[in-house]
Amino acid sequence: MTAPPPSELRTERLVLRRWRDEDREPFAAMNADPRVMEFFPSTLTRDQSDGLIERLERSFDDDKLGLWAVEAEGRFVGFTGLLWQHPPLPFAPAVEVGWRLATEAWGHGYASEAAAASLDDGFTRVGLSDVVSMTAVANLRSRRVMERLGMRQDPAEDFDHPSLAPGHPLERHVLYRLAADAWRSRAS
Ligand SMILES: CC(C)(COP(=O)(O)OP(=O)(O)OC[C@H]1O[C@@H](n2cnc3c(N)ncnc32)[C@H](O)[C@@H]1OP(=O)(O)O)[C@@H](O)C(=O)NCCC(=O)NCCS
Secondary structure (H helix, E strand, C coil): CCCCCCCEEECCCEEEECCCHHHHHHHHHHHCCCCCCCCCCCCCCHHHHHHHHHHHHHHHHHHCCCEEEEEECCEEEEEEEEEEECCCCCCCCEEEEEEEECHHHCCCCHHHHHHHHHHHHHHHCCCCCEEEEEEECCCHHHHHHHHHCCCEECHHHCEECCCCCCCCCCCEEEEEEEEHHHHHHHHC
């Protein structure tokens, strides 16, 4: 039986914690920023952003893992963590590690630091054997985070995202994988 998620994870510079009402405003501002949402089909409205918080928070209870609200220097800067991905995504079912930070928080190594903490939690407490990460081919910043974490891409697993219309500029996606054994041997 998987132990319930802790109320927070701490790293040298960050707190990964459950969501609070006060996150709604900065999260909505971030989701309305076209730079942050460049590799998603659209920015989010306030209602969509609030609804996303509800879903993210629910997955901690339902799945015993989730995308954490991330704080740096006492301020909400975005999310990082784990989520289940489901068919028709071709690699699913699988647990994905993901991240989305406000632009002011880019370039500090926060996404990589937060992802490392959530991967540790996923490979130990949850007992995952493999974690994936996907993004649009052109999202080089996100791909660099995957590579920094030691994730590996197999071009044979590239795929067209099933939620995007054929021919959409973001349709082609890459998939990166990380096995628990590789993570442990890297961390030791
Ligand atoms: C993807 C995203 C999280 C990457 O953010 P990021 O800040 O570039 O990633 P990291 O936290 O790993 O930081 C690495 C950068 O910080 C720099 N850095 C500064 N101090 C650092 C430190 N102490 N440790 C590590 N890196 C540090 C690195 O040099 C690197 O910059 P570079 O890539 O220009 O060389 C961010 O661009 C984002 O939120 N994008 C929008 C949402 C999105 O696309 N999400 C992914 C969808 S799949």
